[in-house]
Amino acid sequence: MKKNILGKTGIEVTELCFGALPMGPLQKNMDLESSTKVVAHALQKGINFVDTAQMYKTYDPIREAIKLTEINPVISTKSTASSYDEMERAIDEALSALDRNYIDIFFMHAARVNEDVFEVRKEALKCLLDYKSKGYIKAVGISTHNVKVVELASQRDDMDVIFPILNYKGIGILGGSVEDMKKAIEKASEAGKGILIMKALGGGLLLNDYKKAMDFVRNIKGYHSIAVGMVSIEEVDFNVNYFNGIYEENKMPSLEGNQKRFIVVESLCKGCRTCLDACPNLAMEYNEAIKKARINVEKCLTCGYCTASCPEFAIRAI
Numbered sequence: 308m309k310k311n312i313l314g315k316t317g318i319e320v321t322e323l324c325f326g327a328l329p330m331g332p333l334q335k336n337m338d339l340e341s342s343t344k345v346v347a348h349a350l351q352k353g354i355n356f357v358d359t360a361q362m363y364k365t366y367d368p369i370r371e372a373i374k375l376t377e378i379n380p381v382i383s384t385k386s387t388a389s390s391y392d393e394m395e396r397a398i399d400e401a402l403s404a405l406d407r408n409y410i411d412i413f414f415m416h417a418a419r420v421n422e423d424v425f426e427v428r429k430e431a432l433k434c435l436l437d438y439k440s441k442g443y444i445k446a447v448g449i450s451t452h453n454v455k456v457v458e459l460a461s462q463r464d465d466m467d468v469i470f471p472i473l474n475y476k477g478i479g480i481l482g483g484s485v486e487d488m489k490k491a492i493e494k495a496s497e498a499g500k501g502i503l504i505m506k507a508l509g510g511g512l513l514l515n516d517y518k519k520a521m522d523f524v525r526n527i528k529g530y531h532s533i534a535v536g537m538v539s540i541e542e543v544d545f546n547v548n549y550f551n552g553i554y555e556e557n558k559m560p561s562l563e564g565n566q567k568r569f570i571v572v573e574s575l576c577k578g579c580r581t582c583l584d585a586c587p588n589l590a591m592e593y594n595e596a597i598k599k600a601r602i603n604v605e606k607c608l609t610c611g612y613c614t615a616s617c618p619e620f621a622i623r624a625i
């Protein structure tokens with residue numbers, strides 16, 4: 308599979324990055340044995356880049372897959388921490404749970420945070436940079452849905468890698484259009500930033516248009532890798548084949564088992580609104596009449612971030 312160097316980091320990654328969100332408890336909630344097998348298969352098929360996050364709770368299968376295969380991939384992770392101490396705990400957790408003495412790329416996990424992200428998260432960023440200077444982190448970056456944040460990050464010397472959202476329908480993009488995001492990515496790449504793209508398939512909403520959606524992202528200038536969430540051996544094989552130039556539409560894994568939807572169970576919802584802040588795409592709405600949250604399915608990226616935020620466990624994947 309084609310490999311690219313992530314900007315000026317010197318880190319070489321495969322064009323296809325294994326996205327570890329969907330196998331975890333926020334989405335499919337696979338057991339350790341099955342999820343380890345899927346990650347191990349991805350590594351054995353040549354994917355050398357795995358993306359996870361503190362919030363995804365998928366460090367265990369990644370660690371186990373590395374032990375099983377003795378293949379040591381590039382790992383990126385991220386945390387929503389905003390204080391120095393919180394970020395320090397997130398780094399310690401990643402190092403210990405992944406059983407590693409360094410993390411290749413550590414992102415500020417800031418999907419829908421606005422242009423003030425570098426101000427409101429400045430202590431967390433300082434922590435990442437301190438750990439980078441001590442050798443525990445190789446590269447620092449930001450994951451974002453916001454065009455303006457991509458533009459700002461591309462001008463900062465402390466940002467090595469940017470992880471923006473991009474898909475042909477513009478699902479989830481904030482602060483500008485698809486074209487604006489494409490231009491911002493191109494400029495960031497010209498400025499020497501590594502570019503990892505997320506949600507090329509719109510969080511699963513564009514799966515029925517797989518080739519069109521992937522071709523769109525692969526035709527933009529300046530990206531280095533694309534993170535794709537995978538939950539089965541068949542999905543790994545299908546994606547690896549596509550990135551190796553073999554597209555077999557008839558072999559696309561059945562999507563039915565993996566198509567998920569999130570709902571708010573009205574009888575459990577206490578109307579606290581916590582989930583509204585957790586949603587990266589403003590898909591969580593509040594019905595004043597009945598004082599309950601509800602999900603706008605037109606906007607929902609099926610990321611599952613809201614499930615972890617609800618103190619009443621009222622948000623369920625079905």
Ligand code: SF4
Nearest residue numbers: 576577579580582617
């Ligand atoms: S966080 Fe849970 S309880 Fe609170 S409004 Fe959202 S769904 Fe309802």
Ligand code: SF4
Nearest residue numbers: 586607608610611613
């Ligand atoms: S409502 Fe928002 S947070 Fe919840 S799954 Fe949909 S996009 Fe993700």
